[in-house]
Amino acid sequence: MPETIVKLGIPSGSLQKASIELFNKAGFDITGVERSYLPSIDDDQIKLIMLRAQEMSRYVEDGVLDAGITGYDWILENGSDVVEVCELAYSKATSKPARWVLAVPNESDIRKPGDLKGKIIATELVGVTGKYFADKGIDVKVEFSWGSTEVKARLVDAIVELTETGSSLAANNLRVIDTIVTSTTRFIANKDSWKDKTKREKIENISILLNAAIDARTKVGLKLNIRKGALESVLKLLPSEKSPTISSLADSDYIAVEVIIEDKIERKLVPALKRAGASGIITYPINKVIH
DSSP states (O other), rough: OOOOOOOEEEEEEEGHHHHHHHHHHTTTTEEOOTSSSOOOOOOOEEEEEEEHHHHHHHHHTTSSSSSEEEHHHHHHHTOOOOEEEEEEEOSSOOOOOOOEEEETTTTTTSSSSSGGGOOEEEEOOHHHHHHHHHHTOOEEEEEOOOOOGGGGTSSSEEEEESSSSSSSHHHTTTTEEEEEEEEEEEEEEEEHHHHHHHHHHHHHHHHHHHHHHHHHEEEEEEEEEEEEHHHHHHHHHOOTTOOOOOEEESTTTTEEEEEEEEEEGHHHHHHHHHHHEEEEEEEEEEOOOOO
8 A cells, every 4th residue: 555645535415426427537436435435446545535515625624634525615614724726617417606696585575685684594504694794784694504495485584595507496486686605616635735745746636637527528539531632621610729630541642630629519510521521530528638
């Protein structure tokens, strides 16, 4: 066993599935997730611990963990003094930032935050919500909610709840009147661990691979063959910011072109390339893109 082990926290709960999938895409094989909060990973320099995202930053700050994955919202809520290694653009449902929103029932007379003076707000994000209202000079009572917060919107005066798509709020006939904070997933490290050269290098390596896997999610590889005389017309069809790889073929009249493109343009680009004279067109998924 190597002398230096990085104790890495990955979130259980809503981010668990997306996080495991991201690590798999980055080249790590994680097993035993269903049976243990100490799953196995095929890297003997990493020890995995699964914890709720809500408490991750506290354990990283205290040095129980060397690094971990959590939301920016919980770093703020805990007031944790940690190193933010990088932002990871993924969440449980989309790649968009999540929002903690101030919401009321559709039938409520409350239209703006100021209308909540003297009222009760339920939320899991008590500290951040309290600061939001304090900064606005609005006196409210913020109560901690043990989940199912949308249900409580008609028991108290308003809620502050996390949303990615807004569909759950709409399904519960709730209306957003403001955004408290926007949050994305962050890869964080303990400050002392970050000063350790070996641990820092390992944490940076993990960061590079995770971001490469995220960047690859919306991209595909494209290969094609083309007559040399038609190369210019093909290059005009490819995204201008991309610089394709061009290789010689055994048939000296033809060359091979390879490039990485956004998957959303693939279905329009491939027919256009075919009409331009390309043949042997292949598109393929990619696991990692490192810039």
